[in-house]
Amino acid sequence: xxxxxxxxxxxxxxxxxxxxxxxxxxxxxxxxxxxxxxxxxxxxxxxxxxxxxxxxxxxxxxxxxxxxxxxxxxxxxxxxxxxxxxxxxxxxxxxxxxxxxxxxxxxxxxxxxxxxxxxxxxxxxxxxxxxxxxxxxxxxxxxxxxxxxxxxxxxxxxxxxxxxxxxxxxxxxxxxxxxxxxxxxxxxxxxxxxxxxxxxxxxxxxxxxxxxxxxxxxxxxxxxxxxxxxxxxxxxxxxxxxxxxxxxxxxxxxxxx
Numbered sequence: 001x002x003x004x005x006x007x008x009x010x011x012x013x014x015x016x017x018x019x020x021x022x023x024x025x026x027x028x029x030x031x032x033x034x035x036x037x038x039x040x041x042x043x044x045x046x047x048x049x050x051x052x053x054x055x056x057x058x059x060x061x062x063x064x065x066x067x068x069x070x071x072x073x074x075x076x077x078x079x080x081x082x083x084x085x086x087x088x089x090x091x092x093x094x095x096x097x098x099x100x101x102x103x104x105x106x107x108x109x110x111x112x113x114x115x116x117x118x119x120x121x122x123x124x125x126x127x128x129x130x131x132x133x134x135x136x137x138x139x140x141x142x143x144x145x146x147x148x149x150x151x152x153x154x155x156x157x158x159x160x161x162x163x164x165x166x167x168x169x170x171x172x173x174x175x176x177x178x179x180x181x182x183x184x185x186x187x188x189x190x191x192x193x194x195x196x197x198x199x200x201x202x203x204x205x206x207x208x209x210x211x212x213x214x215x216x217x218x219x220x221x222x223x224x225x226x227x228x229x230x231x232x233x234x235x236x237x238x239x240x241x242x243x244x245x246x247x248x249x250x251x252x253x254x255x256x257x
Contacts, residue, residue, distance in 0.1 A: 053109035152191035172196035215247030
């Protein structure tokens with residue numbers, strides 16, 4: 001019986017000439033990619049095609065846009081591609097106001113700077129010299145005591161002035177910071193002065209005419225809940241109170257005038 005031959009595959013019919021042509025096309029394509037890459041590199045690094053022309057600053061509240069721009073050091077570099085963004089971000093984070101900084105590139109000519117500033121929570125008063133503290137007790141900066149009047153003052157007693165860019169070291173001052181941090185904004189807003197050196201523990205003078213004897217920096221949630229309820233009652237009923245004592249959290253004392 002005579003066998004039938006399978007028809008030749010189309011690939012099988014391709015001769016040596018076709019294979020050489022395909023190889024040449026691959027080589028040409030690779031050369032074009034290399035040339036295009038070289039052209040892009042030349043444009044990026046050796047011309048002003050990616051020159052830094054715009055700097056956008058965001059997230060700053062207490063620091064001016066111009067100051068953040070200058071502090072970043074961006075103006076020392078001309079090329080967006082070679083801009084050392086990590087180095088410049090670290091430069092910004094050395095400033096005690098700046099908790100976090102992110103610098104990015106936006107092709108073709110724009111640098112973006114986004115900062116997260118530390119939020120002042122209280123002012124440490126060391127006998128006329130003020131120091132802004134964040135909610136961790138980090139010393140942001142020295143400042144006249146008549147600024148940031150909305151912040152509670154913390155009496156520093158005889159403690160030496162703190163160092164900027166460091167945490168407060170005195171445990172009593174740190175305890176006062178801890179108590180203020182734990183309070184809801186409704187309580188923080190009425191605090192005028194905190195005294196961590198009172199023999200009764202943490203003691204606060206309110207802006208609405210009474211003192212708060214808080215005691216140790218313990219049972220914070222319960223003490224704050226009780227204080228918030230009492231303060232709400234005082235405001236709603238126009239009560240005249242000398243002080244509120246929450247040293248024993250589940251047995252508060254309210255002393256009228």
